[in-house]
Amino acid sequence: MHLQTIRVHLGQRGYPIKVGSGVIASVGQELSGLSGTSVVAVITVEGIRRLYGTAVEGSIASSGIRPVVIEVPDREGAKTIQTYAEVMGELLAARAGKDALIVSLGGGCVGDLAGFVAATYMRGVRLVHLPTTLLAQVDSSIGGKAALNLPGGKNSIGAFWQPCLVLSDVDVLKTLPQREVRCGLAELIKYGAIMDIRLFEFIEREKGRLNALEREATLRAISAAARLKAKLVSVDEREAKGLRTLLNFGHTVGHAIEAAMEYRGYSHGEAISVGMVAETRLARLLGLCSDDEAERLERIIESYGLPKRLEGVSKEAIVDLMWHDKKVEGGRLKFALPNGLGRGIVVADPPTGTVAKALEGVVGD
């Protein structure tokens, strides 16, 4: 069994991220180090439970505690206040106390819900993430962001609550739909473009092996991304210093695209792919990167079957939605931009005309 261990350094709140092949079946063994737990609750969705429930529940049970399994609706359905209230009620009914342990088994939405549950049940209980999508493995399972949606407000409810362990099994990605794999690959490209030229070049070079989820290559890419995220979270846990903000590359435009599409029809990875193209054009207009670098970014996105442009949404709608986000974020429109490939910089309030120009030919009819 291959296993890479990466550490998030946050003093008492620090934790290991273990990336490997076949690790999901050893979760019980991993949990045995977390003593003093009387109730273990696995939060998951039906489809994932069908695939991995036996292995995960069996492994936990063999460590001495039969887990309570709480099935929640798929995708954003997991992130409603209603689902949250039901899960909290089930924990109470299971007589879970302050020593309970929440295990999230699923993708980003399940992780967001489970994180918020762990953050707020009895003012905070322990949390372990078993992310089952590439996106969750490279990004959302690390860093403690937990969230629910409000009608009209994605992630408007939330908390920072760090897990005590993240266990990423590359083997579970085999059952992931191709579109979801691409969604994770978009985030991997983001890490490379904004923070690590060697990762970027690896993704460029290993297209065939990464698209096929070949074990060694996938494990290496996930570990590299997890290491980058762990580093940023370790120095800027609550996104207060602007460092963690680097990971928003592609997301300022990408979030506006998702909102414009009302979170339907377009995946997060697709939205941030278009966002990365637009924002790299902005970087080029601001003199932060060259034509060659911008083209190289577009080429890698295209080579992974990810979209470079979005039709049917006007440039003006995207600009309006970015301004709305700007208000929520506290009054400044921030972009994390490539400052040359492999390095990033956060730019606040670039000229409106330049932003509009960057969007030309990327969004719009």
Next chain:
Amino acid sequence: MHLQTIRVHLGQRGYPIKVGSGVIASVGQELSGLSGTSVVAVITVEGIRRLYGTAVEGSIASSGIRPVVIEVPDREGAKTIQTYAEVMGELLAARAGKDALIVSLGGGCVGDLAGFVAATYMRGVRLVHLPTTLLAQVDSSIGGKAALNLPGGKNSIGAFWQPCLVLSDVDVLKTLPQREVRCGLAELIKYGAIMDIRLFEFIEREKGRLNALEREATLRAISAAARLKAKLVSVDEREAKGLRTLLNFGHTVGHAIEAAMEYRGYSHGEAISVGMVAETRLARLLGLCSDDEAERLERIIESYGLPKRLEGVSKEAIVDLMWHDKKVEGGRLKFALPNGLGRGIVVADPPTGTVAKALEGVVGD
């Protein structure tokens, strides 16, 4: 204007508690130091708004921001998930962003709700408490405990979220029903008995002036209690070191009494008064305090018109409910007991027979 400033020392999360007379009308001035806020939301109940809304809202408006006022149901009705969801929706509708400021104007329940709202809106926004009950001024507004109830689980949902300012106005206590004043006095007696013999003696001596809410005496008692709470919170924010646990004197039995009464008919202050009598008897049985000290505690409780015993609930029911709490708390039944008056000690798992004996004549028919 008399004003005492007490500080909670928690590094960047530290804050002042200002106790004074007439301070509620200067809230706008106090907030002007909290820059960069675009939306101020006052969470309150109808009755309190009728009394103090004009002063508070006018003062905030005069500082430059017209507040959004969100009225919520009274008492425990404020602490439901439904109320919480509605308040979050109203904040979103008011386009409150990450720079929003939540002002809680009310008693402990409003403060618990507002604290949880502040802890979780956009992963955390700023919070100011304007406590309007004696109980909230001496206890619940300080220390960052926020909570909601689940059906069958009081405070089962919650977070630790420190305010950036607590502003306690002794003048607003004049409009408090006598029974609620007594409820706060019970907590004051607790502080004295478990932490500060001088405060205990002051409460013994100044019965007339405290019952009449005479300004100087009340201000002195509130400041003393706030200082004690601030001290414990400063060293044990998340109740992890057992120091903050001292404030549970009277509460292990008290919570069981409240649960047995299904949170009706008996106030929190009345429940912990009976709880303090029972737990002081337990302390005496364990050799931690003398007969004289136990009698003195019962005398002060009686002299403030607070109950020393509870009829109609069996001793066995109380013991069962304490065991249920014990499970939730992680397996140990802890009591904060007077170790001589004015000093406290936390005792875990005292002999069951001794606990039962301590309850004899305090609860039961």
